[in-house]
Amino acid sequence: xxxxxxxxxxxxxxxxxxxxxxxxxxxxxxxxxxxxxxxxxxxxxxxxxxxxxxxxxxxxxxxxxxxxxxxxxxxxxxxxxxxxxxxxxxxxxxxxxxxxxxxxxxxxxxxxxxxxxxxxxxxxxxxxxxxxxxxxxxxxxxxxxxxxxxxxxxxxxxxxxxxxxxxxxxxxxxxxxxxxxxxxxxxxxxxxxxxxxxxxxxxxxxxxxxxxxxxxxxxxxxxxxxxxxxxxxxxxxxxxxxxxxxxxxxxxxxxxxxxxxxxxxxxxxxxxxxxxxxxxxxxxxxxxxxxxxxxxxxxxxxxxxxxxxxxxxxxxxxxxxxxxxxxxxxxxxxxxxxxxxxxxxxxxxxxxxxxxxxxxxxxxxxxxxxxxxxxxxxxxxxxxxxxxxxxxxxxxxxxxxxxxxxxx
Amino acid sequence: xxxxxxxxxxxxxxxxxxxxxxxxxxxxxxxxxxxxxxxxxxxxxxxxxxxxxxxxxxxxxxxxxxxxxxxxxxxxxxxxxxxxxxxxxxxxxxxxxxxxxxxxxxxxxxxxxxxxxxxxxxxxxxxxxxxxxxxxxxxxxxxxxxxxxxxxxxxxxxxxxxxxxxxxxxxxxxxxxxxxxxxxxxxxxxxxxxxxxxxxxxxxxxxxxxxxxxxxxxxxxxxxxxxxxxxxxxxxxxxxxxxxxxxxxxxxxxxxxxxxxxxxxxxxxxxxxxxxxxxxxxxxxxxxxxxxxxxxxxxxxxxxxx
Numbered sequence: 001x002x003x004x005x006x007x008x009x010x011x012x013x014x015x016x017x018x019x020x021x022x023x024x025x026x027x028x029x030x031x032x033x034x035x036x037x038x039x040x041x042x043x044x045x046x047x048x049x050x051x052x053x054x055x056x057x058x059x060x061x062x063x064x065x066x067x068x069x070x071x072x073x074x075x076x077x078x079x080x081x082x083x084x085x086x087x088x089x090x091x092x093x094x095x096x097x098x099x100x101x102x103x104x105x106x107x108x109x110x111x112x113x114x115x116x117x118x119x120x121x122x123x124x125x126x127x128x129x130x131x132x133x134x135x136x137x138x139x140x141x142x143x144x145x146x147x148x149x150x151x152x153x154x155x156x157x158x159x160x161x162x163x164x165x166x167x168x169x170x171x172x173x174x175x176x177x178x179x180x181x182x183x184x185x186x187x188x189x190x191x192x193x194x195x196x197x198x199x200x201x202x203x204x205x206x207x208x209x210x211x212x213x214x215x216x217x218x219x220x221x222x223x224x225x226x227x228x229x230x231x232x233x234x235x236x237x238x239x240x241x242x243x244x245x246x247x248x249x250x251x252x253x254x255x256x257x258x259x260x261x262x263x264x265x266x267x268x269x270x271x272x273x274x275x276x277x278x279x280x281x282x283x284x285x286x287x288x289x290x291x292x293x294x295x296x297x298x299x300x301x302x303x304x305x306x307x308x309x310x311x312x313x314x315x316x317x318x319x320x321x322x323x324x325x326x327x328x329x330x331x332x333x334x335x336x337x338x339x340x341x342x343x344x345x346x347x348x349x350x351x352x353x354x355x356x357x358x359x360x361x362x363x364x365x366x367x368x369x370x371x372x373x374x375x376x377x378x379x380x381x382x383x384x385x386x387x388x389x390x391x392x393x394x395x396x397x398x399x400x401x402x403x404x405x406x407x408x
Numbered sequence: 409x410x411x412x413x414x415x416x417x418x419x420x421x422x423x424x425x426x427x428x429x430x431x432x433x434x435x436x437x438x439x440x441x442x443x444x445x446x447x448x449x450x451x452x453x454x455x456x457x458x459x460x461x462x463x464x465x466x467x468x469x470x471x472x473x474x475x476x477x478x479x480x481x482x483x484x485x486x487x488x489x490x491x492x493x494x495x496x497x498x499x500x501x502x503x504x505x506x507x508x509x510x511x512x513x514x515x516x517x518x519x520x521x522x523x524x525x526x527x528x529x530x531x532x533x534x535x536x537x538x539x540x541x542x543x544x545x546x547x548x549x550x551x552x553x554x555x556x557x558x559x560x561x562x563x564x565x566x567x568x569x570x571x572x573x574x575x576x577x578x579x580x581x582x583x584x585x586x587x588x589x590x591x592x593x594x595x596x597x598x599x600x601x602x603x604x605x606x607x608x609x610x611x612x613x614x615x616x617x618x619x620x621x622x623x624x625x626x627x628x629x630x631x632x633x634x635x636x637x638x639x640x641x642x643x644x645x646x647x648x649x650x651x652x653x654x655x656x657x658x659x660x661x662x663x664x665x666x667x668x669x670x671x672x673x674x675x676x677x678x679x680x681x682x683x684x685x686x687x688x689x690x691x692x693x694x695x696x697x698x699x700x701x702x703x704x705x706x707x708x709x710x711x712x713x714x
Contacts, residue, residue, distance in 0.1 A: 158418060311410075313410070313411045315417050319415075319418045320415060320417070320418065322415060324411070326412055340417070345411075350480065351520060351523070353427075353482075355427065356663035359663050367664075372711065379415065381416030384415075384416050384419075385419055386422070388422055388424045388426070388427050390419065390423065
């Protein structure tokens with residue numbers, strides 16, 4: 001039922017969007033401590049230059065995606081609706097590279113420790129949407145043993161094709177990145193988990209030598225196969241505890257974009273400066289685009305002609321778990337996998353008819369129609385998707401979790 | 409206008425109204441069979457019940473000052489289901505009264521769709537049976553409307569009065585039972601029509617297979633163990649109508665998968681007990697109503713299991 005949504009941009013090759021005149025690079029695009037700005041107003045920056053960092057362990061570096069001048073530090077809204085510190089950079093369109101960019105050794109010669117440092121240096125995060133710093137993920141605390149790395153190639157959100165296009169167009173980079181991530185995490189077993197609607201990428205992965213070190217697991221294309229807990233259960237049969245992480249069962253899950261970026265960074269010395277974003281739905285220019293971090297949505301997505309008259313829902317990320325935003329003056333971050341414009345209608349919730357569709361749909365076996373146990377909810381949205389009364393089930397679960405958190 | 413909302417931003421498109429519409433579609437074969445066997449009176453009864461149900465829903469919305477949910481079609485479904493478990497000879501005003509009771513008392517007084525404890529249609533039937541027992545047990549033969557006994561009532565008398573060897577075949581053949589050419593309530597006689605509707609609901613995933621399965625299976629097993637003709641019991645009376653259209657009513661049955669099996673089993677045991685040893689020849693209505701009371705308890709069982 002979801003596969004149709006993907007067709008719109010499935011065959012669109014990734015094309016680079018020209019960098020705009022002004023970029024707004026948030027200093028907190030990741031989970032963890034926000035980066036502190038390292039450059040001041042009026043300062044000249046070069047492409048790839050470190051412009052935000054902090055000493056905290058759980059954080060991610062921020063780099064300038066273009067060369068130009070820092071106009072100011074300001075607060076800007078992120079897709080979640082919160083205000084975050086950002087650096088506004090005026091692009092000089094020279095793309096002058098930072099002379100201090102490192103030259104890394106060939107991938108085969110890099111050790112685990114070197115890789116962990118590189119991953120931290122380049123500001124790598126989980127690019128599937130959560131933006132969890134990758135160096136933290138691959139450096140587990142001493143009491144946790146990691147033995148398995150899973151490549152999450154089950155891009156299960158409707159509409160999104162960013163990962164699919166990378167797998168199809170750059171399998172060699174994804175495979176190299178996966179190899180490096182496995183070494184960084186000291187994983188013994190590596191599994192590439194691919195949904196069966198993306199089987200055409202397997203040939204490319206095999207040609208790139210993925211079978212030398214990894215097993216390919218083909219999974220049915222059912223949303224939410226790519227949700228970490230579901231993925232871990234389906235690929236290696238381990239049950240992540242309800243409030244735990246894959247780490248608790250010795251697994252690290254890595255996104256395709258993350259693996260790709262690591263390989264590119266090691267090859268070129270350039271940190272994470274751009275990412276693939278799927279623009280889809282009612283936008284005038286559906287496709288997959290390589291976008292500089294900090295580019296405003298309005299500089300990526302083309303509006304349909306009737307934009308002013310019709311009712312729309314703008315979604316940042318996938319339509320099942322993404323955020324609906326009020327305007328397009330929000331910057332693309334390391335975690336922006338898609339921009340979707342959906343025709344919208346306003347619905348009010350009707351009474352629960354106890355049909356139990358939510359119970360059947362919940363991949364975690366929760367009871368979404370009532371609050372109890374919803375602290376484990378991962379907000380995949382399937383319950384609300386199937387609810388005939390259109391009840392605000394995900395919203396209820398969120399509020400419940402928030403209330404629990406404030407009690408503690 | 410830009411709309412801000414919590415994820416997910418897509419919906420399956422299946423709404424309460426569509427589910428209820430599907431149930432009405434699934435009841436159409438049984439409706440046609442009823443008209444074929446019992447004439448236009450069947451249509452008049454069904455129409456009366458459906459209209460009264462809708463009006464009762466409107467009235468409740470007015471009195472209780474709540475949003476009128478008439479467009480979700482659930483009241484119409486209740487009306488049609490009630491009509492299907494009434495004898496064809498019932499006066500129309502009684503049917504209307506039963507339908508009003510079903511929607512206004514059994515459903516709306518308990519809080520409306522999803523909050524009612526008892527199956528509204530069956531509550532309406534139980535109300536009528538208690539109030540007008542003679543009218544509610546006046547069964548007529550198909551086509552000629554001559555008063556007769558239902559196959560189940562006949563079988564019950566037969567087992568009590570005459571030799572055990574008496575076969576039900578003199579009352580109704582499998583073929584008659586399957587097609588519906590027997591005395592009984594409007595919509596319950598034709599197994600074929602009900603199975604067609606049930607297949608549609610199962611294919612459209614409107615209903616779950618668990619309750620009907622455990623209900624029918626437990627009746628068959630118990631009847632077989634009791635030395636009765638299991639197939640006869642499956643095909644006769646309101647069992648198929650009850651199993652596929654009432655024992656899986658969303659509001660009044662359990663939500664967990666295991667709970668659904670337990671609910672069906674309970675209905676099957678009670679139906680068999682009533683049919684074998686009870687004062688009534690038929691036990692579907694009361695067994696489901698009794699099991700309705702256990703639903704909160706059954707749902708509790710699975711709350712912390714999963």
